[in-house]
Amino acid sequence: MILHILNRPPSSSLAYRDALVAMGSEDRLLLIEDGVLGAMTAQVRHFQAIDGRLFALREDLNARGLLGQCDASVQVVDVDGFVTLTEEADKTVSWF
Amino acid sequence: MILHILNRPPSSSLAYRDALVAMGSEDRLLLIEDGVLGAMTAQVRHFQAIDGRLFALREDLNARGLLGQCDASVQVVDVDGFVTLTEEADKTVSWF
Amino acid sequence: MRYGLLVEGAPYSSQASHSALRFAAALIAKGHRLESVFFYHDGVYNAARLVAPPQDEPHLYDAWCSLNAEHGTRLQVCIAAALRRGLLDAREADRHGKAGHSVESPFELTGLGQLIDLGRAVDRLVTFAP
Amino acid sequence: MRYGLLVEGAPYSSQASHSALRFAAALIAKGHRLESVFFYHDGVYNAARLVAPPQDEPHLYDAWCSLNAEHGTRLQVCIAAALRRGLLDAREADRHGKAGHSVESPFELTGLGQLIDLGRAVDRLVTFAP
Amino acid sequence: MRSHLPVTGDLLVILRQVPHGSSWLREGLDAALVAAAFGQSVTLLFQSDGVLALARGQQSGPLGQKGTAATLDMLEMYDIESLHFDLEALERFGLTQQDLLLPAAGVDASSIPQLIAGHRLVLTF
Amino acid sequence: MRSHLPVTGDLLVILRQVPHGSSWLREGLDAALVAAAFGQSVTLLFQSDGVLALARGQQSGPLGQKGTAATLDMLEMYDIESLHFDLEALERFGLTQQDLLLPAAGVDASSIPQLIAGHRLVLTF
Numbered sequence: 218m219i220l221h222i223l224n225r226p227p228s229s230s231l232a233y234r235d236a237l238v239a240m241g242s243e244d245r246l247l248l249i250e251d252g253v254l255g256a257m258t259a260q261v262r263h264f265q266a267i268d269g270r271l272f273a274l275r276e277d278l279n280a281r282g283l284l285g286q287c288d289a290s291v292q293v294v295d296v297d298g299f300v301t302l303t304e305e306a307d308k309t310v311s312w313f
Numbered sequence: 314m315i316l317h318i319l320n321r322p323p324s325s326s327l328a329y330r331d332a333l334v335a336m337g338s339e340d341r342l343l344l345i346e347d348g349v350l351g352a353m354t355a356q357v358r359h360f361q362a363i364d365g366r367l368f369a370l371r372e373d374l375n376a377r378g379l380l381g382q383c384d385a386s387v388q389v390v391d392v393d394g395f396v397t398l399t400e401e402a403d404k405t406v407s408w409f
Numbered sequence: 410m411r412y413g414l415l416v417e418g419a420p421y422s423s424q425a426s427h428s429a430l431r432f433a434a435a436l437i438a439k440g441h442r443l444e445s446v447f448f449y450h451d452g453v454y455n456a457a458r459l460v461a462p463p464q465d466e467p468h469l470y471d472a473w474c475s476l477n478a479e480h481g482t483r484l485q486v487c488i489a490a491a492l493r494r495g496l497l498d499a500r501e502a503d504r505h506g507k508a509g510h511s512v513e514s515p516f517e518l519t520g521l522g523q524l525i526d527l528g529r530a531v532d533r534l535v536t537f538a539p
Numbered sequence: 540m541r542y543g544l545l546v547e548g549a550p551y552s553s554q555a556s557h558s559a560l561r562f563a564a565a566l567i568a569k570g571h572r573l574e575s576v577f578f579y580h581d582g583v584y585n586a587a588r589l590v591a592p593p594q595d596e597p598h599l600y601d602a603w604c605s606l607n608a609e610h611g612t613r614l615q616v617c618i619a620a621a622l623r624r625g626l627l628d629a630r631e632a633d634r635h636g637k638a639g640h641s642v643e644s645p646f647e648l649t650g651l652g653q654l655i656d657l658g659r660a661v662d663r664l665v666t667f668a669p
Numbered sequence: 670m671r672s673h674l675p676v677t678g679d680l681l682v683i684l685r686q687v688p689h690g691s692s693w694l695r696e697g698l699d700a701a702l703v704a705a706a707f708g709q710s711v712t713l714l715f716q717s718d719g720v721l722a723l724a725r726g727q728q729s730g731p732l733g734q735k736g737t738a739a740t741l742d743m744l745e746m747y748d749i750e751s752l753h754f755d756l757e758a759l760e761r762f763g764l765t766q767q768d769l770l771l772p773a774a775g776v777d778a779s780s781i782p783q784l785i786a787g788h789r790l791v792l793t794f
Numbered sequence: 795m796r797s798h799l800p801v802t803g804d805l806l807v808i809l810r811q812v813p814h815g816s817s818w819l820r821e822g823l824d825a826a827l828v829a830a831a832f833g834q835s836v837t838l839l840f841q842s843d844g845v846l847a848l849a850r851g852q853q854s855g856p857l858g859q860k861g862t863a864a865t866l867d868m869l870e871m872y873d874i875e876s877l878h879f880d881l882e883a884l885e886r887f888g889l890t891q892q893d894l895l896l897p898a899a900g901v902d903a904s905s906i907p908q909l910i911a912g913h914r915l916v917l918t919f
Binding site: 421422423424427430431465466467472539 | 814815816817855856857858859860
C-alpha cells in the first residue's frame, strides 16, 4: 500500500486527477492543507473512485472551519494518524 | 475594453474559468507563460466563448516549441503587441 | 503613458520576473515611462542582493538594477512581505538586532501604501504573478 | 523508523513548512527518528537567517533550529537551488566575491546527492510541496 | 442579500485563495486595508475558493498560525463595507449565507464584469 | 513505442510541469541526473503538462533562459534510458510520438500505478 498526499483542492486544480490515475487498488489518499476542500460533502464526488480509501487531516479541516462540512465517507485523521498512515505505507507520493 | 492576462493552462488549472467569468463582452484575453498551452488547437475549445478576442504571446509559444500547434482562431502577438494591448485597454487584470 | 509593474513571483522559481523584465523593455522602447516596479508576495525575493545564478542563465538581479540605472525606474519592495522572508536592508537589520543585511540600493523597502500610490499615479499597472 | 522530509515551499508563502514541522514533531513523539530535512525548490528560503516574522506568527526559522538542537536532525539545503535564490553561507559568499552571507549553521549547503543518499538511508521520505 | 449593481470605486480586490494554505489571502486583505487607510474606496470580491475566507468557525493553525478570519474583523474599522462573494462558488461548496461570518452581497457570474469595470484598479490575489 | 511493464528501479521521477514557466522541471531533471551519477537506476515519467517537456522545437526564452530541452540530451550520457510518457496527456495536446524529441515509451493511465509500485522512491515535480 502506497500513501498518496494531495494538497490542492479539486475546485481549482486538476492535480487530483494525476493523483487518482497514479493510485493502485489498495493505495490510500490523504488530503492535507488546501486539499481538504475535496473532503467536503459538496466536493467529495471527485474522489468516488477511491471510496473507503480517502483520508483528510483534521487540523487542516479545523483551521478552515470545515470539520462540520466533511463528508461521512472520509476518514478524518489528526497528525498522529498521518504518521501512522506513513508507517503503514511502503512509501509516500506527494501531489501538488 | 479590459485586458485580462492568464498564465495558467486549462489542462491543469481552473483559473481560466475565473478569468472567463470576469470578462465583459468587449474584453480581451491574453495567454502568456504556461497559459499559452490553452492556445493549442487541441485545447482552445476552453475559450470558445470569447472567440475573436483571444490572444497568445509569441515568445512564450516559441520557447515551448508550440507556435506550430497554435490554433488559427488565436491572434498571436509579440511583446510589442502585448504593450499595444495594454495601451488599448482601460486597465489590465491578471489571473493565475 | 506612465506604467507601473507589480511583480509577485520569486526569481528563477517562476517566469514572472522574466516576463516583467521583457515587458518593461518593450514598453520603454515604445516611448512609455516605467515609474516603478513594486515587489510583493514572493516577488520580494527579487531584491536578494547575494544571488549567484549560473553563468548560462539571465542575471535577473542585475537586469532590475539596469532598469533603475538607465531609466530611473524605482524598485520598491513591500517591507512587511520582505521582513518575514528574510529580506532586510541595513536599517531594518539594525532595528531587528541582526548582523548583516540582504537588501540594498537600488531596491528600497517601502510600505504597501506605495503600491496604492503607484496605482493612482500611473495610467497602467500590470501584474506579473507566479 | 527512520524518516526524512523534503520541503519545497517558501516559509509564510505556503503552508508546506508549517505542515512539515508539525509532522516532524508528531513522528518524533511517536518514537521515530528524523534524520534530516532536505530543502529544495523554494524550500531553500527556509534557511534565510535574517527573517523577522511578525510577533503573532510562528517563527519557522527558530522552529527548524530547535529541531536540529533537540533531535539532531540535519538541515540540508540544496546548494544549486540556494545560490540562484541568494542564499549563500560565508564560504560561498567568499567564493563568489560577495560581502556578507545569508545562510549559517545549523543549516548546511549541500549537493543534491545528499537528497539521494537520504532517500536511500531512511525508511520513509515525505515531501511537503507548496 | 443580493448586490445592487453597479458598484463603483477606486480599487477592487479579488480574493481567490483558501485561508491558511498560502499567504495570498492575507496579502490581498493587507492591500485592501492599506488602500482604505489611504482614503481610497475599496470593494472586495471573494471569488472561487476565496469564498471560504468568509466561512464561520475558522481557527488558528496547529503551530499558532493566525489565518485571516481576525483580519476580516478589521474591514469595518477601515470602512470597507462593500463586500461581495461569488454565489456560484458558495454553492459549489454546499454553503449558504448562514455559514458566513460577515454580511456580504452575493453576485452571480454575470455581474462580475460590471464590478471589474466599475473600479479604476483591480488587484487579484 | 509502448512500455514493457513492470519497470522497476531505485528512483522514479515524475515530471508534471510545463517547460519555461517554472523551475520545477529543471529541478526534477537535476534530481534524476544526480541520482544516476550516484549509481541509482532512474526512471522518468512525463505526466500531464509534463509531456510538453518532450516536445520538439523548444527554444531559449527571450531573455536567454535555457529551458530544459538541452538537459534532456544529457539523460543518455547518464544512462537514464527508461523514459515514459502519459499517452492520454499527449493526446490531450493533440501531439503524437513524431512530435517528441526523444524516444520514450507511452504508458496508459492503468500502468502508472505499476510504475510507482516498482520503484523504491518516487519524487514528483
